[in-house]
Amino acid sequence: MFDFTFHNPTKIIFGAGKETLIGSELHTAGINRVLLVHGRNSVVKSGLLDRVMASLKAGNIECTPFGGVVSNPLLSHTREGVALAKREKVEAILAVGGGSVLDEAKAIAVGALSDEDVWQFFVAKEVERALPLFTVLTLAATGSEMNGNSVITNAETRQKYNISSPHVYPKVSILNPELTHSVPPDYTAYSAVDAIAHVIEGYFTKQPGTHLQDRLVEGIIKTVIETTDLIMADPGHAKARASFMWTATLALNGLTPAGIGAYSFPNHMIEHALSAIYNIPHGAGLSIVMPAWMKWYLAKNPSQFARFAKEIFGLASGEAGIDALEKWFVTIKSPVRLAEVDIPATDIEAIAENAEGLARQWGIDGLYPKETIAEILRLAV
Amino acid sequence: MFDFTFHNPTKIIFGAGKETLIGSELHTAGINRVLLVHGRNSVVKSGLLDRVMASLKAGNIECTPFGGVVSNPLLSHTREGVALAKREKVEAILAVGGGSVLDEAKAIAVGALSDEDVWQFFVAKEVERALPLFTVLTLAATGSEMNGNSVITNAETRQKYNISSPHVYPKVSILNPELTHSVPPDYTAYSAVDAIAHVIEGYFTKQPGTHLQDRLVEGIIKTVIETTDLIMADPGHAKARASFMWTATLALNGLTPAGIGAYSFPNHMIEHALSAIYNIPHGAGLSIVMPAWMKWYLAKNPSQFARFAKEIFGLASGEAGIDALEKWFVTIKSPVRLAEVDIPATDIEAIAENAEGLARQWGIDGLYPKETIAEILRLAV
Secondary structure, eight states: OOOEEEOOOOEEEESTTGGGGHHHHHHHTTOOEEEEEEOSSHHHHTSHHHHHHHHHHHTTOEEEEEOOOOSSOBHHHHHHHHHHHHHTTOSEEEEEESHHHHHHHHHHHHHTTOSSOTTHHHHTOOOOOOOOEEEEEOOOSSOGGGSSEEEEEETTTTEEEEEEOGGGSOSEEEEOGGGGTTOOHHHHHHHHHHHHHHHHHHHHHSOSOOHHHHHHHHHHHHHHHHHHHHHHHOTTOHHHHHHHHHHHHHTTSSTTTTTSOSOOOHHHHHHHHHHHHHOOOHHHHHHHHHHHHHHHHGGGSHHHHHHHHHHHHOOSSHHHHHHHHHHHHHHTTOOOSGGGGTOOGGGHHHHHHHHHHHHHHTTOTTTOOHHHHHHHHHTTO | OOOEEEOOOOEEEESTTGGGGHHHHHHHTTOOEEEEEEOSSHHHHTSHHHHHHHHHHHTTOEEEEEOOOOSSOBHHHHHHHHHHHHHTTOSEEEEEESHHHHHHHHHHHHHTTOSSOTTHHHHTOOOOOOOOEEEEEOSOSSOGGGSSEEEEEETTTTEEEEEEOGGGSOSEEEEOGGGGTTOOHHHHHHHHHHHHHHHHHHHHHSOSOOHHHHHHHHHHHHHHHHHHHHHHHOTTOHHHHHHHHHHHHHTTSSTTTTTSOSOOOHHHHHHHHHHHHHOOOHHHHHHHHHHHHHHHHGGGSHHHHHHHHHHHHOOSSHHHHHHHHHHHHHHTTOOOSGGGGTOOGGGHHHHHHHHHHHHHHTTOTTTOOHHHHHHHHHTTO
16 A cells, blocks of 8 residues: 545436436536537437436526537547637536546636636646536446546647546536447447556556455456446346446546556557547557557566456466457457557557657656557557 | 445545644645544554644644543533534534544534534434534544544433434545554454444345445455454554555445445444443444344345355355354454353343334334344344
8 A cells, every 4th residue: 555645526426317417416516507518419319418408497507508529539629618618608517428528528627717728738737727517427438427537639739638637526427327228339348448448557557465456446347347248238238237337437536546556557558649540439449459568568567467367357377367358358349459440550650659759748658668669569460 | 236326525645644734734625723632542642643733733723622532432522522612613623533533523513513412413303514524543443534424322321323414524534554553453353343344234235236336345355354364463564554444444435335225234233232331342342243143134145145255255155154254253353242242141132122222213123123133132142
C-alpha cells in the first residue's frame, strides 16, 4: 500500500427508468438552464431524448440541445459546444449518451468557464473550474460517468489527448442498464475490452504486493468475462447487462488504483495513437494492443502474469494467461491483429511516432521510446 | 443486480503523517471553530493530539477539546458533547480516534443542530441535517470513517441503536496506518472480525446471482485474513497494517451492497444486544454470534455457503467453511462461545428479548422472533 487520496463525489442512480429523475436532480441542485449534449440519432430514435426532455420540463429546467457528438469525439465539435454554452449562459451540462458524449460534455464544461481555447487544457493548462456536469449513460464502457477523465481528438494535429481533473466528476450519473440492451455485439465486445484494459494497466505496471487491489481487479475482470459471454448469447440478458454496466463503472472510478502507488497506462498510450490516426473504436484498438503489450511486458513482471493466469483462467503460466485472454477477444470478435482493422505493418513507424507524443506527456517516454512502441506493435502484425 | 443509489462523498487522505493536514483541510472548507472529540488517554500519550492541535493552530482553527468517549459510546456522554458544541457555537466536529469516537462525533454533529434530544434520532426521527464532520482515524474496524452510520448505547434502557444518514458522512477522513501499529492483538482480532461481519451480512442474506459483489466481498475477506495473520506475527508489519486499514474502510462504505437488493444485518442485531447488556467489545461479540448464526442459516442458503467455503478456504462444503472461519477466530484469539466472555447460558432469554427490540426496529422480527434468536445463541453455548 502507498499513500493516496480518494475522493469520488459522484452520485450514482442505477436502475430501469431512472432517467426520468434527471429533472428533479437538476432542480434539487439549483440548476435552471442546461446544455444537453448528445450524439447522433440513436437517442432520438429510441425515445430516450423525449423522456429526458419531459423530465427536464417537469423540473422547470430550460434546455439547449447540442447533438452530433461522434465516437472519438472531436475538438472542433467541442469548440462549437463551448461557444453555444457561453452564448446560452447555461448553468450546467447534461450529457445523454456513451463515453464519447460524456467526455465531450466534460470538455465543454471546462471550456465554458474559460477565455482560453479549450484545447489548452489538454496540452498545457490545469483545469481550475468547470460547469457542473450531469449524465444519463447509454453505453457501459469508459467509466466516464464516475471519474474526472475526458479524452478528445484534435483531428488537425492527430492528437488524442486527455484531461484528468476533480472538477469534471459528474455531480449525478444515471445508469439505466435497459438502455444498453440495444448495444450491438461489436460494441459490447469493445466495451468489455475497454473495461478490462482500464484495470490491467495498474495491475501489471504497479509494484507487487497490493493484494486487496489485485483481488478487486480480478473480480472485475472475471465479472466482465462472465457477463459478456452471457450477453453475447442473449443480448437482452437483463442481469448480465446490469452487472456489466456497474462493473465497467467500477473499473475506472479510482477504486482499483487507490493505494497501489505509481503505475502507467502504456496500452492506452499506444491505442490513442491508433484511434487518433485511423478512427477505429477504442476497444478494438485495445484488443489489438493489449496482447502484444502483454507479450512484451511478461518478462518484466512474471509473477503478476502468473497470478493473472491462475486467478482469471485457472492456468499455470503467464504465457497461457495472455494466450487465453487473446483467444477470448477472438471469441467475442474483437480484433487482435492490425490487419483486421486494415492497418498495414508499414504504418507502424508513423503510429509509434504519434504515440511517443503522448508517452512524453504522460512521462513514460523513458520506458517507451518510439522504437519500443514499434517493437510492441510488431507483435500485433 | 437490483436498483440502487450510491453516493459516498467522503474524501480519504491515506498515508503516514497525514494527520498534519487536518488544519488545512478544515481551513479550505471554511471552518473556523471545531469541537475535537476524542477518547481517553491513548491519543494524548501517543502525541497524536498534540500534532492535531498544532495542525489546527497552523490553520487558524479554534478548538474545544471534548475527551472521554468510551468503546460502545454512551448516550449520556453524547448529550454532554451536544451541549458543549451548542455552547461553544462550533462549526464542525473533528473526531480523533477509533470507531466509537467517530460514532459519538456523528451523533454530536446531529444533536448540535437540533432542539430535540439526540436519542430521538436513534429511535424515532429522521436526521435532516448535521454539522460537518472531519475525522482522524486511529483504529481500523468499523468503517465509520467513510459511511453515514453511528451506533450509540443508551445505558439506562440498555439499547444499542443506530442512525444511518447521508448527513453524517465525514467530509474528510485522514487514515494514517502507522497510528494503528500500537493496536494490541486482542483489538486487532476484534477489528478483523468486525470487518468480516460487515461484508458477510449482505453476502449471505441477499438474493443469489450478484457475482461482482460476491467477488468484492471475497476479496475483502481474503485480505482481512491474510493481513491479520501477518499483523499477529509482526504487529509493526507496515504493509499489512495499511492494507488492513483500507480493507476495513471498504468493508462498510456502501460498495459491497450496491446493487445486491434487500439484505439484513442479523449478526449485528444479535451482537448489539450482547454488548448493550455486557459491554463486551463489538468484535468479540460478533465472533461468538457469527459461527452460531451461520450454522443456523446454512440450510437457508446452501449454495452461497458452498461458494464461501470454496472461495475463502478452498474447501468443499458449507459446513467446512463455517468450521474454518470459527477455527480462524480461535487462532486469532477472538472468543467463539458465550462462556469465554462470562455470559451464562441462563442469560440467553434476556439477550434474545433485548435483541428483539432491534429486530423490530430493523424490520426483521418476522424472521427473528425472540425464540429464534435464543435458538441461535444456544449454538454459541
